[in-house]
Amino acid sequence: MSDAQAQLLVMFIKAAAIYGGLLGCAALMTLAERKFSAWMQYRIGPNRVGPWGLLQPLADGVKFIFKEEVTPDGASPWIFRLAPLMAAVPAMLTVAVVPIGGEFQLFGVTTQLSITNLDIGALYVLAIGGLGVYGVILGGWASNSKYSLLGGLRASAQMISYELALILGILSIVAISGSLDLLQIVEGQKGTFLGFLPDWNLFKQPLAFVLFVVATFAETNRHPFDFAECEPELVGGFHTEYSSMKFALFFLGEYCAMIVMACLTVTLFLGGHAVPYWADAPWWIEAGAFSAKAGFFLFLFIWVRWTLPRFRFDQLMHLGWKVFLPLSLFNLFVTGAVISL
């Protein structure tokens, strides 16, 4: 096997593993969501399909496939079909640049555990991740339903106000690590801070961390910011009229986006795959550490959803424009001042 062939093979294996992992995690997240919510609510949760309900996502998938696809009268046929794809695909694409583990050897090729390593990784994540909202807006608009339209409108306004806080949060990290390369950002977080803390950006940029985490909730349309679906008011919001696999794609997109956002938070603020106090950990330990950190944030998504009431739409806009934007600008300004001094 030549070197080029080996590299190609390794590439395919990594892509298959990471995408398989992402989709598997998204499926497991649906189960986890139902299990955790059940435990919080004195319930048992799914436990019929497979041991401990583990095959429930599979059963759900099969059910979705066999459901009737309904297209409402007056729906824009192509956009209506395209929107679920547009919601699901960008979330899956962004995971390509997230470094999940450190370097390792496979077929004589030295590589690290991420599909690719762009030197503008952070920019790529923002650019592709921001596309996801088009699926929601177009899905809401193309459904020819008033509830869907309102959901789509809310989604668009919400995305604009929260992407700013998200971008400014990433910018302050880029400023202190001096690179848009996610691997570089992770490398910069190895070692210790103040002698005893792990050198995570979380401790250097606590304000940016809080703003970023809240913005990820809004970015992924999760509770308490899930205005686009907001079932008590808008029935199902943008996906009111969607059924069958089209609905499943929206669902998949939401869970993939959650996973990507959790990975991104870990990469930017919690040292990515870096294991605290163990600089040269083997790659599989690093991947485990990464998964554990990301798992915490995924749990946070579920925890918050089943605990808090929902914001009102204007309160969200107020929070985004009048609180988060000035705070993130202030944070960026202070970061810049400290760096230049």
Add this chain to the structure above:
Amino acid sequence: MTDTRPFETQSAETQPAEARPVETQVFEYTPGAPTELELDADDPLHGEILKLNMGPQHPATHGVLRLKIELDGETIRDCYPDVGYLHRGKEKTCESLGWRKFFPHTDRMDYVQPLMNNCAYAMALENLAGVEVPGRAQELRVLLMELSRIMAHLIYLGTTAIDLGAVTMFFFTFTEREKIYTLLDAYTGHRMNNTYVRLGGVYADVDEDVAREIRAWIDTFPAKIDEFEQMLTGNRIWYDRNKDVGILTTEECQAWSLTGPILRASGSEWDQRKALPYSGYEEYEFDVPVGTIGDSYDRYLVRIEEMRQSVNICRQALDRLGKSRGGDYLLEDRRYVLPPKQRVHESMEELIFQFKVVTDMRLPKGEAYTGIESSKGELGFFVASDGTSEPLRCHVRAPGLMNVQVIPLLAKGRLLSDMMAIIGSLDFVMGEVDR
């Protein structure tokens, strides 16, 4: 009609004079008036109104309420509630069924608190018949009514929380409600639709073990209320969603004939249990919680505190029941009350009494109205009899209907999301609104 009996409402002399002012007020809301947007149709920037039909099948309309909403963006320009989707003709049914057989139908009006309806209807009939209920029966009724109040407020809390996004609260409150159901199952023989109250008392005495179980549950419940409050009262999102939403002043409440927690949240202390006591409420010690400005948040706080007070009353009722053990729980009046089954088997007269009560129970000619403090306001039954066994008229003053009427006043100019807080805090049950 000429009746031999005077119109027997609870007498007007006992009311405090300032409690029920008759002055009415003209409000800005006029249904069907042209809205701002319709008026400026010549404006080049003139927008369009989105007419949204919310319900009758909508997750947040608490049953089958239909709201025709006119939206300008997210702002509600106008709102027309449309009721009647659950109309089953209950009042008319009473006329053909007769007084006794209507009891199960009262269960199905406000189905989150069937016993409260039972009691109100029974009291109206007793008022018309002019009979006095034995003391133990009144204590049993008080216990049941206060348990019903807690059940209804738990429903309010759970459904309002789920409408505002706090899904877990719904399960917390329903877990507690389920415990009351289990108790009522042991107590009355049914979980829901109990049909436990009779003219002249209640169907059966409470078992001593059941009373002990109720007391055990009551001892655990205040801690649960604290838990609910930890989840919501200080929660910034909950506060923001409810504060200053749907403000109703005392005058507005009176003009729209709103009673109960909604009236008390606006600062008025009007409570039927204190102002016009029935079933011996004057002997119980409890406080009437009042709000300050009458918004959704005040209504929430008032209802939370009412649950605590209901727990107090339940305790006192259980104490009284412990003392009056062995007393009569049903009136010994063969005109209205069935004789015990054993005696029917042994005595010819009792058999005749049973036959007469079942087939031909007559109430005296006349009319009567009795209102009680239900969880949603004044629940009143007006009954009129012409002296035959067929009821002449049975009318229900359902507090829920008044609560629905006020939706447009509160919703106009607010956001669509506020609709959830408004509907939730008005707390109506469509079974009672439509009847």
